Amino acid sequence: EVQLLESGGGLAQPGGSLRLSCAASGFTFSSYAMSWVRQAPGKGLEWVSAISGSGGSTYSADSVKGRFTISRDNPKNTLSLQMSSLRVEDTAVYYCAKMRGGLSGADDYWGQGTLVIVSS
Amino acid sequence: DIQMTQSPSTLSASVGDRVTVTCRASQSISSWLAWYQQKPGKAPKCLIYQASILESGVPSRFSGSGSGTEFTLTISSLQPDDFATYYCQQYESYPYTFGQGTKLEIK
Numbered sequence: 001e002v003q004l005l006e007s008g009g010g011l012a013q014p015g016g017s018l019r020l021s022c023a024a025s026g027f028t029f030s031s032y033a034m035s036w037v038r039q040a041p042g043k044g045l046e047w048v049s050a051i052s053g054s055g056g057s058t059y060s061a062d063s064v065k066g067r068f069t070i071s072r073d074n075p076k077n078t079l080s081l082q083m084s085s086l087r088v089e090d091t092a093v094y095y096c097a098k099m100r101g102g103l104s105g106a107d108d109y110w111g112q113g114t115l116v117i118v119s120s
Numbered sequence: 121d122i123q124m125t126q127s128p129s130t131l132s133a134s135v136g137d138r139v140t141v142t143c144r145a146s147q148s149i150s151s152w153l154a155w156y157q158q159k160p161g162k163a164p165k166c167l168i169y170q171a172s173i174l175e176s177g178v179p180s181r182f183s184g185s186g187s188g189t190e191f192t193l194t195i196s197s198l199q200p201d202d203f204a205t206y207y208c209q210q211y212e213s214y215p216y217t218f219g220q221g222t223k224l225e226i227k
Contacts (some may be wrong), residue, residue: 034214037164043195044207044218044219044220044221045156045158045207045209045218045221046218047166047209047215047216047217050214050216059214059215060215061215062215093166095163104211105155105169105211106166106169106209106211107154107164107166108169108175109166110163110164110165110166111163112162112163112192113163
């Protein structure tokens with residue numbers, strides 16, 4: 001059974017940093033691209049970032065480019081999102097998702113999300 | 121970036137109704153479209169990918185169609201469990217983008 005468990009959310013100050021993690025199990029982690037999607041309170045879904053199975057290719061939304069870095073540790077089956085220069089508008093639930101196959105795929109499994117609040 | 125526009129934003133319907141949600145892309149995305157269902161406080165769930173392929177375990181009352189720039193999600197006979205918010209997403213090119221969502225409410 002595929003399981004994705006996010007952690008690391010919490011309260012951060014504007015300009016601060018936070019690192020999110022996603023522990024994956026139930027599938028061959030290194031064989032699949034992974035992504036982060038966020039949802040601000042009461043709003044729709046916003047794609048954030050994606051990474052190939054090897055970690056060699058990454059993509060990010062313009063809204064987070066230069067501030068957020070996606071990475072993965074395949075031996076530890078862990079996906080990460082390093083967030084810096086946080087803004088109030090980064091407040092959201094952050095979901096990690098397994099992509100169907102490579103970097104060109106839909107998100108077929110999602111974690112339950114971790115809440116990030118950016119506030120002074 | 122490819123813009124995705126869903127209609128309607130809100131849909132009121134009754135159990136047993138047939139409903140259709142439309143998603144339009146600002147440029148052709150071939151069939152690289154997914155539909156997700158989200159219930160309050162829960163993670164999204166993928167229902168359909170590649171415009172018309174049903175995810176394993178998704179009831180057959182859900183169906184998807186379309187290609188190019190216009191797509192539809194149809195629920196043939198609404199069940200109580202189907203009242204939720206639905207999102208389309210294009211994955212033809214980065215940055216991947218979602219529609220704004222369609223909230224399906226009980227009439």
